[in-house]
Amino acid sequence: MPRTALTRDEVLEAAAALVKQHGPAALTMRGLAAELGTAVTSIYWHVGNRESLLDALVERTVQEMGAIRPTGRTPARRVVSVAVRLRRELRERPHLIAMVHERGLTERMFLPAQRALVHEVHAAGLRGARAADAVRAVQFQVVGFVLVERNRERSPVQSPGERDLWDAGTAEHDPALARALARPANPEKLFASSVRALVRALLETPATDVG
Structure with missing residues (x-):
């Protein structure tokens, strides 16, 4: 059953973990949704498309390094x-x-x-x-x-x-x-x-x- 409560930070955290382990090529919206136990539409709702997600991960990394x-x-x-x-x-x-x-x-x-x-x-x-x-x-x-x-x-x-x-x-x-x-x-x-x-x-x- 799809997960109902999800935050943008949780999406970014899960996406960052996938990229850290397997690289950006392994990051797909469907795979991320499966990792979080939610619907793909929920991922799009929180972070937009895949390119927007990658941009958000980059910004998050810059902030963490700071x-x-x-x-x-x-x-x-x-x-x-x-x-x-x-x-x-x-x-x-x-x-x-x-x-x-x-x-x-x-x-x-x-x-x-x-x-x-x-x-x-x-x-x-x-x-x-x-x-x-x-x-x-x-x-x-x-x-x-x-x-x-x-x-x-x-x-x-x-x-x-x-x-x-x-x-x-x-x-x-x-x-x-x-x-x-x-x-x-x-x-x-x-x-x-x-x-x-x-x-x-x-x-x-x-x-x-x-x-």
Whole structure:
């Protein structure tokens, strides 16, 4: 029996879940109606046609990405917290982020996180071009890291793999290094350490420019 009570938010939530799991191509009005236990006409009533639904999902994604808030007791820790959260959000919704990008809204989507970063680099004493470079460096670090992660996840099985390629010789007679590089990378740990190092360097008291 068709469901009688349904809200627009419930429709968008179910549609977003389908896109997250299977991609936008799998999102059909009939399939969404079946997922919600309602009639197709009810879906149209709440969100319009499929293109309107996709537009609404894009807008919803942009708004959700804008909810990133810094945490921590120092500007450096708060910048790192924004980077960590931004990476997590990008990782959790690749199909929705791709839809945002296809509609030319990527810059708008990143603006709230950038503004949060601006506030923190200002609090750390940076201004002008140096502050802008710090904000962009953090953003590029996050996006670049996510792209590398996705590329590694989608790549075919490597033969030879890292465990086969690294030994004392290739590691310049550093056995501990060879063993570490032969093990699978820990993306969470690697991202946290790299972004902390980047932020420390960016927020150092700037030297007087020469020339």
